[in-house]
Amino acid sequence: MWTKEFQCGGNESALLDCGRSDSARSTCSPGKAVGLTCSEPVRLVGGASRCAGTLEVKRSEWRPVSGSYWTLKEAAAACRDLDCGSAVSTGSRNEASRRSVWWISSYCVQSGSALRECASSSSSSSIVELTCSDSVRLVNGTSLCSGRLEVKSEQSWSSVCEADFDQQDAEVVCRELGCGAPSVLQGALYGEVEAPMWTKEFQCGGHESALLDCGRSDSARSTCSPDKAVGLTCSEPQSIRLVGGASRCAGTLEVKRSEWRPVSYSDWTLKEAAAACRDLDCGSAVSIGSRNEASDRSVWWIDPDCVQSGSTLRECASSSSSSSIVKLTCSEKVLKVLTDLLLSLVSIGLNCKLIQDDGILKEPQSVRLVGGASRCAGTLEVKRSEWKPVGDSYWTLKAAAAACRDLDCGSAVSPGSRNEASDRSVWWISSYCVQSGSALRECASSYSSSSIMELTCSDSVRLVNGTSLCSGRLEVKSEQSWSSVCEADFDQQDAEVVCRELGCGAPSVLQGALYGEVEAPMWTKEFQCGGHESALLDCGRSDSARSTCSPGKAVGLTCSEPQSVRLVGGASRCAGTLEVKRSEWRPVDGSYWTLKEAAAACRDLDCGSAVSTGSRYESSRRSVWWTSSDCVQSGSTLRDCASSSSSSSIVKLTCSDLLVQPIISVSSTMDGVSEAQQQGFRVRRGSNFTISCSVQPQYPGGSFQVTFTSSNTTHNYTQPAVNHSADFLFPAADPAHQGSYSCVYGVYVFAHNFSSESRLLSLTVTDPTVHIIRPVVLPVTLLLVVAVVVFILKASRGQKSGPQENIELDSYNLGVSRAEGEPAEEEGAQGTE
Template structure:
């Protein structure tokens, strides 16, 4: 006996095509092919998609839904009047939901055009410019065998995808797949505009050894122009055409991604430059970049007169650290980055590196602090005097070192370039941060939580007080992105250039004295609580009083009571620098240890 299962396919808007499935709820119209044009989505009715806030990363989802390979360009087109559109939530799309599930109804005159590449694609990569190479022919995607593909073929693919030159070509780099495999050898000259325009071998290949699928990484199409070197100047990115990048909302952390894409070491300065008129620019979604995506994947089209200049340091860098001022030291020479051996590096050398990176003084110098790596190793001993402007300006030993003991790679932590000026001590005053030059910090949007980061970087404990002070005129300041700071980045990494008359003053807890605790009861009067404790009569009223010498107005005291099985916290506002905690009737449950801590007040605006 057997059971017969009948499988019925309902018409649900899905269409089988070759070795893939596409959705009929998404289309591109008005272009040269089904893979180029105005993006429209159907939810009841067909509507175009609003062009604001789109990046290549979202467009790649549309191309994938259409089985159209890779997204290679997006364009926001302004129409003469508004009409009904769909606005698409990018966070929803990036969570893995299809476009149709991420729509909200809206009206707009900004319409999105998308161009996909329907002949080649890179899959399973870390960006749209890397992955396992697949080629489409007769509606089927096929993996290319490494034996049929060389450097000149790679140059054609990277150019066709709108990426930079090939940087890595290695079999099985992005995973291995089953058949189908591409059956002919490509024979490109390197100047063709498309891979399928290249000549190919006359005979078909029947087999391809396991682990031989082509893995390709192209460099990102990013450049710095108009500066003193290829690692300094106006930041430009290519997506169809080369455009400068809008200078708003950039931080050093985001700029560091551009420096890394350019193999230019660390970002050491950013500057927002005003031009006389607006022009077409790329605006970069910083959340997209910090999630690990490449700059090109995070562009949106815009117009602006604010242009971004970036300076990278192409000679030394700190890697695998907790900030741009910490990590394992690497030095670049002859286009190679080499790790420095601890035996070849001392405190004076560290002072030069920290200054060159725009950081503060060295605070920790310890081998293998940020991981150990294989060769190459730097082969000479540095002999800095400590006042040089760059590590490679220092004298070095004449003889080369052949070996370096395991666990001896230099790990360096520099202090952050932060200071408080104009106060009674180094832990109080106007907050200033150095990024190229020292500037005060804009006083808007500050909380004690953000101020805590500044106090911690200064080794000044916790923030006690913040005050926004208005000056008579505007000047150049740093505005600090609080979300960036609270996510764990340092103040210097979260700066954007700004002008303001509002300046922030801070007081940190390093100035606070230990509170005095006294106990008064109806039985024993007033006594200062000693280490061995104080006694009160059962059921008598008692008061624990916390006080401190006058320093700052406002604030409060926290009293912590710890017994054998529990902990309780009590908070009272400070009045004349004193707070009293009243307990109506003493019971055995009140036996335990009491400690007091003064908490600062946020200053009046």
């Protein structure tokens, strides 16, 4: 725990610029750690209230938000960041010329991140305008028109008790939020909630335009159980239709947001078609196509990621222009069965399955690799209405892994591309759709390109359920089926072969059940690799087969990631131009680059947090890697998420580069410093001692602060760092210098303050007289003890000894006397007389 009180004036640029108390806190209970929520840098300007107007976001500066690809889902997130209610309406205004704006990543926002984290620099003449409700919102719902009701009063949000809310109140809320009539009103439908609760009963007539315009009861409710919080579902407004067709379930697709418009065919896949038929209550999609008009017109573009997350087309529509319009035919829930003698074809929309005589269902072949050395290598083709090659635009290793999965091949080894002389009709594959587990056929939309996808998958090995493309449970293919491998049949040399075969680095972890347990089948023979083979199945195998292997012993393998990300040309390894290696090193495209991607890059570089990110513009376009925002934010590495592109905008990135820990030491002018393992370091009272601080060179400049803490006081001493070190002299040590010392190194770089603290050094001051007296006192004390013992012994023997004892004693005394001279003889003679 930090042990001192901060004393900020409020205008400092960094916390460590603030003063701190002299005294240190000795204890702090775990429940008292500071939790802090800062308001998001987002605002609405020029509107009738703080919850309406032109949307602006601040990252490096305040800018308006681009209206391109702006949906109701992003609008809802903006209202959340503004601490306003639900999104009521969103639109755009067009300015005379393009200006600098922030473009907001749809996937990033919908995953729960703040707008600032999802903003990337762009230019546009289309600017977002937004209206949120001031005082009501629906939270945790399945759509923008459902959720637990919350009301805002005195700057805080409260749930509403079921007993204080009725159908007429619900009608007002649904109208206020731009939704249809209320259809479900039920407590705890969208999660239970603890206090605070709204304490007065609403008394609406049903005609009011806002809930807070309604009357309220005079008396307040004292209690309401958590499971009685109002959950409200408003019906969706009529926002989708098919026009000009033979039935209500066929024709040109139109969506209503602010107005009715046709839907753009761009990026339109079977997944969007299925969602449209679902929203129309028209069964499954039977056929989709397009009609081309003479010129572009205003249309709605549907965000595939948004639709595939389960949202309605209205929520996922953004304003665009196009001459290609969607035509759609849904099934109207009619199931057609065509029967032939060896075979039945069941047609449920476009999802056709072949039913064989043995009753096994199989998907029709819809993906293949052609022209390669094996069925798991070549040009990638997909069949929807027809076989077409796949364009390599925005094609990532994650998408390649999904293609290999659909082909029933192993892991993706290397995706590439070939360029043809001219554009041709190809399929574009939605990366988000594929990564969510859908088949390539469902994620394909028509477009044209001259760049064609080529792909190589491993024939017979794959890693499944891993956290990256280089980790997972090992499976081997033999006789058209995949088997896990038992730990006892697999060793480090075998692992080296697998990692090499999959294009990964050396094996780092080899452990059973690391990526999930598995039931049979299991590979039954031991692999005997030398470690140099190019493929696992090139290795030898044992003659005997294993009969059993427990599920917890299936091989889980983690290969190290190949070095695939770096920063070049900067002041340190954690600053510069960002480059990624897939087939080759290339810079990263700066288009649509957000703080979320920047954070992922710093994580991959092991460089702490993102400090700043921007772009530099080159004179002409060059080959770059474009990184999929969706893919990166799901936790994958930049290499897994990179696809080939060209751009003149290149990412520049600065990460915090965590400072190394400073070194602290102590020296003294008198006989050095002694160290006891338990007591720490000791210096003599009155001597001069020096606390030395040093740090490994990372950045120039900076300063060191020595903090001294005793039982009743704390002191700080600061010096600039000279050659990355500083010495703090303490003259005339006395008991007041006893306590703990630490060094804190601080440096201001990249417009931020960074600091790192050393270990604690414990110091004891000893009295020098102790060292002088001890050598004298100890021998004298020993002599006195010996003399006393001899005296007692003589006295004792004089009283109790017999003749023999007297002779022995006399001999002893004689020996002593002789050594002393003649007087001893006289005494002896006198004794005899």
